[in-house]
Amino acid sequence: MSALPEIRVRPVTDIGGQSAPAGNPLSRKEQEQLRDIAKVLDCKPGTTLYSQGEQARHVYLIAEGIIRVNHCEETGHRQILVFRVPGDFCGIPHEGHYFNFAETVSNALLYRFEWVQMQQVFLTEPHLQLVLLGKILHDYRQAQMRISSLGQQNTCQRLASFLLDFIAIPEFFDAERSRLTLPVNRFDLADYLGTAPESTARAFAKIENLGLIRRITARRIDILDKTGLRMLNRTPRRRNSGHPDTASFKKHEPADLKRYESVLACK
Amino acid sequence: MSALPEIRVRPVTDIGGQSAPAGNPLSRKEQEQLRDIAKVLDCKPGTTLYSQGEQARHVYLIAEGIIRVNHCEETGHRQILVFRVPGDFCGIPHEGHYFNFAETVSNALLYRFEWVQMQQVFLTEPHLQLVLLGKILHDYRQAQMRISSLGQQNTCQRLASFLLDFIAIPEFFDAERSRLTLPVNRFDLADYLGTAPESTARAFAKIENLGLIRRITARRIDILDKTGLRMLNRTPRRRNSGHPDTASFKKHEPADLKRYESVLACK
DNA sequence: CGCGCCATTGAGCGGGTTCAACGTAAGTGG
DNA sequence: CCACTTACGTTGAACCCGCTCAATGGCGCG
Numbered sequence: 112m113s114a115l116p117e118i119r120v121r122p123v124t125d126i127g128g129q130s131a132p133a134g135n136p137l138s139r140k141e142q143e144q145l146r147d148i149a150k151v152l153d154c155k156p157g158t159t160l161y162s163q164g165e166q167a168r169h170v171y172l173i174a175e176g177i178i179r180v181n182h183c184e185e186t187g188h189r190q191i192l193v194f195r196v197p198g199d200f201c202g203i204p205h206e207g208h209y210f211n212f213a214e215t216v217s218n219a220l221l222y223r224f225e226w227v228q229m230q231q232v233f234l235t236e237p238h239l240q241l242v243l244l245g246k247i248l249h250d251y252r253q254a255q256m257r258i259s260s261l262g263q264q265n266t267c268q269r270l271a272s273f274l275l276d277f278i279a280i281p282e283f284f285d286a287e288r289s290r291l292t293l294p295v296n297r298f299d300l301a302d303y304l305g306t307a308p309e310s311t312a313r314a315f316a317k318i319e320n321l322g323l324i325r326r327i328t329a330r331r332i333d334i335l336d337k338t339g340l341r342m343l344n345r346t347p348r349r350r351n352s353g354h355p356d357t358a359s360f361k362k363h364e365p366a367d368l369k370r371y372e373s374v375l376a377c378k
Numbered sequence: 379m380s381a382l383p384e385i386r387v388r389p390v391t392d393i394g395g396q397s398a399p400a401g402n403p404l405s406r407k408e409q410e411q412l413r414d415i416a417k418v419l420d421c422k423p424g425t426t427l428y429s430q431g432e433q434a435r436h437v438y439l440i441a442e443g444i445i446r447v448n449h450c451e452e453t454g455h456r457q458i459l460v461f462r463v464p465g466d467f468c469g470i471p472h473e474g475h476y477f478n479f480a481e482t483v484s485n486a487l488l489y490r491f492e493w494v495q496m497q498q499v500f501l502t503e504p505h506l507q508l509v510l511l512g513k514i515l516h517d518y519r520q521a522q523m524r525i526s527s528l529g530q531q532n533t534c535q536r537l538a539s540f541l542l543d544f545i546a547i548p549e550f551f552d553a554e555r556s557r558l559t560l561p562v563n564r565f566d567l568a569d570y571l572g573t574a575p576e577s578t579a580r581a582f583a584k585i586e587n588l589g590l591i592r593r594i595t596a597r598r599i600d601i602l603d604k605t606g607l608r609m610l611n612r613t614p615r616r617r618n619s620g621h622p623d624t625a626s627f628k629k630h631e632p633a634d635l636k637r638y639e640s641v642l643a644c645k
Numbered sequence: 646c647g648c649g650c651c652a653t654t655g656a657g658c659g660g661g662t663t664c665a666a667c668g669t670a671a672g673t674g675g
Numbered sequence: 676c677c678a679c680t681t682a683c684g685t686t687g688a689a690c691c692c693g694c695t696c697a698a699t700g701g702c703g704c705g
Contacts, residue, residue: 182522182523182525182526184526184530184611185611185612186530186611186612189530190525192522192525192526205516205519210519210522211522230508234504237500237501237504240507240508241500241507243511244507244511244514247511247514247515248470248472248514249472250518251514251518251521252472254518254522254525255449255459255477255521256449257525258449258521258524258525259449259451259457261525261528261529261572262528262569262571262572263453263455263456263457263572264451266692296651296652297651297652298651302529305528305530306693306694307693307694307695308652308653309652309653309654309695309696310692310693310694311652312653313653313654313693315652315653316653316654328702329651329653344452344453345452345453346453532660532661533660533661563683564683564685565683573661573662574661574662574663575683575684575685576661576664576684576686577660577661577662578684579684579685580685580686583685583686595669595670596670596683596684596685
């Protein structure tokens with residue numbers, strides 16, 4: 112088992128202000144403990160790791176590849192909750208069952224743990240549990256941002272947010288050429304954004320017309336104006352919300368906002 | 379300090395299949411430990427516990443009342459993420475700062491903890507940390523359901539989901555009379571559902587016309603057909619999603635579905 | 646090189662937003 | 676206790692974004 116690569120958790124700068132170091136938050140000892148109970152899996156694209164409602168025994172840690180985690184409504188409609196990348200966990204049980212589906216989008220290399228065994232390790236290694244707590248808190252924040260996004264932003268803005276999220280991951284963004292390689296097709300993207308694939312295409316067309324991106328192919332996109340993408344989200348979707356007397360979030364307007372008037376107008 | 383009432387955490391049946399007992403998941407010893415570092419607060423309606431972006435030092439546990447947790451976009455638009463009820467935590471920091479606003483909706487009684495002190499307790503009481511982990515996991519699942527709801531359901535369906543959520547909390551639902559007392563006004567509800575207040579009113583009118591509820595006042599609502607409310611969510615909002623070859627969620631149709639044809643048609 | 650699937654665009658429709666007006670409930674002070 | 680006041684809630688009408696169905700275009704794979 113010692114021939115395995117390092118067990119890496121994607122670092123999260125969380126847990127009450129003590130920013131984690133940029134490297135692997137797992138100590139050598141914790142890695143050993145995990146390695147002892149880990150099974151390594153190599154999966155082809157389209158493999159289902161687990162299904163919604165199933166009895167949950169295993170937790171997964173992604174070493175390579177990308178996983179799509181989605182939840183299905185009773186109607187059969189699919190909402191992609193999150194795309195998982197290396198260093199992320201998935202499959203933590205909810206009342207003993209899986210709460211959603213997890214499927215590989217690309218080839219993937221995974222560590223699989225028995226959840227009960229992992230909980231045993233937690234009791235002797237409280238710090239490891241803190242690391243997991245930090246990861247879950249991070250995911251929770253991310254989920255909250257998506258709630259906000261789905262509730263308050265229109266399709267273009269949600270697409271812009273999505274692009275910005277993936278620009279932040281070096282694996283998908285070549286900063287040199289400013290070229291983004293999307294790991295998913297339009298169907299998956301639409302289900303992630305909560306729209307139809309056609310609407311996604313139209314949103315791409317719109318922000319391309321604004322000069323913010325250029326589509327090379329469907330999956331390869333040059334980012335022409337990252338700031339412009341951020342500015343898109345400055346435009347409200349709806350008139351107003353909340354009472355006037357509610358504590359609201361007065362934002363300091365940056366001075367160079369005029370440059371992005373056309374973006375903010377957003378036709 | 380020992381004159382304080384029991385420190386109660388709303389139980390969550392989670393943590394890998396071992397359903398928690400229905401009572402308070404905190405042991406007597408854990409309660410003592412928490413009580414030692416707790417400060418009790420009594421708040422009027424409309425009090426801001428903390429603000430988005432602020433330095434985060436405290437975590438709150440609700441003893442009585444209801445708290446609204448909302449996130450504000452750069453546009454100033456407000457999305458209510460969750461309503462917090464007794465036994466829930468809020469204010470867990472994100473990178474040393476609060477990630478959203480928390481405001482009392484009604485009178486509220488709160489325990490306030492220093493987050494760093496609480497983390498100290500975690501290291502000596504791993505089980506307490508497991509309890510918190512369970513709470514956060516629960517919140518995370520709830521957030522995922524809202525993502526799904528906002529992405530896949532229309533306004534009526536989201537309203538129905540909201541009503542069903544609050545029917546499940548005895549504090550707000552008088553099962554005897556089948557009467558629900560909403561703890562929030564239409565503005566808050568609209569920002570929770572991600573719509574305009576007018577759309578919320580129209581959604582109420584629609585499901586009243588379907589015979590599922592009756593509005594006594596804006597805040598008092600008789601639930602006439604709980605099953606019908608659940609059936610509403612069976613109607614897809616959009617044509618289709620996902621590839622045909624994706625593992626999809628084939629649901630067994632209950633036999634008495636015909637009774638709710640009018641609801642499922644949903645005009 | 647050709648087939649098939651994915652992506653894009655067009656046209657029409659429906660749900661939701663917006664602005665405006667009206668109805669209603671609760672709270673206040675005379 | 677009632678009239679006043681104000682804020683909240685509801686309804687109407689017009690507009691617009693996004694959904695749907697359909698057809699065409701283009702990339703990738705065998």
